[in-house]
Amino acid sequence: MKEQLEQIIKEVYQKKNRNLFTFLTGAGISAESGIPTYRGTDGIWVKGTKFHKPEEFGTFEYFKENPEEVWQYSLFRKKMFENAQPNQSHFELVEIENLLQDRFHLITQNIDNLHRRAGTNQLYEIHGKPREIKCSNGCKEILDLPIEIEGKNQDEDLTQKDIELLKCQECGAWMRPNILWFDERYNEKTNKVFSSLKIAKNSGVLFIIGTSGATNLPMTITETTLKYGGTIIDINTEDNFFTAKIKDKKNKLIIRETASDVLEMIKNIIKETVVNS
Known part of the structure; x- marks a missing residue:
């Protein structure tokens, strides 16, 4: 594996x-920070006795009918994100960015802000930013x-002040988190869809880490990189949708090890490559 990585990177x-x-x-890259995945059995907050599938709860349609409940969940997640700390994988990526500078780009599906808190600059948050709101x-x-x-605990309700601050000053409607819900389309303003596809087109190598490919923009990014001759490196603990997409391609490498171990190896190879160039 190391020899293949060295050849691709060089x-x-x-x-x-x-x-x-x-x-x-x-989401897999944040697991070591204690943040559960959104789709996992422990990954969706259940308020009271209501049980929701993510595809039902995480929609604009559900928000319109239940804005307070969705905001309570969002503020519960806010507290969880703020209490979590970036892990070794986040910091390895910062070191890689420092080595590669403007040739490095990080596209993340995560909304936990850990990449930015770790120090990543060239960052594209394609599922939005819950620390922002829009009408x-x-x-x-x-x-x-x-x-x-x-941020809220599980059993905390919104205060009257929260509700006032979460109403649009222009029209009085509820503000909402600036994130992508399951019944919405990617756009450039919130999701950097065109920017990320342009990056994919110009990528010699795309490292996929801690994601299964269950949403369509990450899959399109992968397809775009392949179309223009780039190599895909699938770094996950188990097979996924990306694996099925690339398994018959020549320009691919599938690695079934932890992200932190592989990223440290990648960082060291890049460091050696930069020094010797």
Whole structure:
């Protein structure tokens, strides 16, 4: 595996065109930080006796009918994210960015902000940012979540002040988290769809880490990189949708080890490559 990684990394580093090193991360990379996956059995907060599948609860349609419940869940997650700390994998990626500089790009499906807190700069958060809000009625401005609104425990309700701050000042409708829900389409403003596909087109190698490929933009990013001759490296603990997509391709490498171990190896290979170039 190491020899294959060395060959791929050195070849991409020496290219003049389509020479970006792109990393695509999902919930698996934050598992060591104690953040459960959204789709996992422990990954969705259940309020009271209501049980929801993520595809039902995590929708704009559900929010319109149950805005307070969705905001309680969002603020519960806010507290969880704030209490979590970036792990070794997040910091390895920061070191890799420091080595590669503008040839490094990180596309993440995660909304936990751990990559940014670790120090990553070239970051594209394609599922949005829950620390931002926008009007559910379509008023165009995107705002920061007011600092007065704090994270919640599971059994905490919204305060009257929370509710006031979560209403649009223009039209009075509920504000909503600036994230992508299951019944919504990717766009550039919130999800960087065109930017991430442009990066994919120019990527000599795409490292896929801790994500199964269950949403369509990550899969399209992978297909775009393959279409333009880039190599896909699937770093996950088990097979997934990406594996099925690339298994018959020549320009691929499938690695079934932990992200932190593989990223440390990748970092060391890149460091040696940069020094010797």
